[in-house]
Amino acid sequence: MKSRDPQADGPGDPIRSRAGTPLDDRDREILREIARESIEHGLSFGRPLPVTVGVFPTVLQAPGATFVTLETKGELRGCIGSLEPRRPLVEDVAENAFAAAFRDPRFPPLRSAEWPEVAFHISNLTPSEPLPADTREELLNALRPGVDGLVLEDPPYRSTFLPQVWESLPEPEDFLGELCRKAGLDRDHWSPTVRFRRYEVAEF
Numbered sequence: 001m002k003s004r005d006p007q008a009d010g011p012g013d014p015i016r017s018r019a020g021t022p023l024d025d026r027d028r029e030i031l032r033e034i035a036r037e038s039i040e041h042g043l044s045f046g047r048p049l050p051v052t053v054g055v056f057p058t059v060l061q062a063p064g065a066t067f068v069t070l071e072t073k074g075e076l077r078g079c080i081g082s083l084e085p086r087r088p089l090v091e092d093v094a095e096n097a098f099a100a101a102f103r104d105p106r107f108p109p110l111r112s113a114e115w116p117e118v119a120f121h122i123s124n125l126t127p128s129e130p131l132p133a134d135t136r137e138e139l140l141n142a143l144r145p146g147v148d149g150l151v152l153e154d155p156p157y158r159s160t161f162l163p164q165v166w167e168s169l170p171e172p173e174d175f176l177g178e179l180c181r182k183a184g185l186d187r188d189h190w191s192p193t194v195r196f197r198r199y200e201v202a203e204f
Helices: 025-045 088-100 136-142 164-168 172-182
Strands: 066-072 075-081 118-125 151-156 157-161 195-199 201-203
Touching: 025 088, 025 118, 066 088, 066 157, 075 088, 075 118, 088 118, 136 172, 151 172, 157 195, 164 201
Parallel strands: none
Antiparallel strands: 066 075, 066 118, 118 201, 151 157, 151 195
């Protein structure tokens, strides 16, 4: 099974789960198969693939946070994920794959006829960390283009961009502005209550 892992040092190098445990090629292959099977299960039965967590390698039973992204001919077709590790990694992938295909409010539910043309990627998140900034300029200077995923929180507003979004929004000002818009805020939003966290991902 082929996998796409542009953030690893090499095709055989382990990546890290949220808990810091290495994921090797076999672990990644299992997670990709689970994502695929969950989408196919959804097409047939309208619900995510049931996962018996205990039969999988220990590393995949550990809590994890992932995003699953679907694309058709290079265009986004769905993207749903978790920012915090609230369930086993293998279950998180199954649930998020199904949700990306059928529950992303930006798109209609995936149809069987579309499925053969769909490519998907799994993003495995590292722990997020606060990114303190007293001003918008300070935040922009602290961002690492191509590396940082960013979470914006200004209750009740919240949104995130994965690091992959830097490919289409390479300038920090545009990245932050569109993240604000995604949250339902003005593009140049700033307030005393806004908070940011950043994280990295390994994509495969």
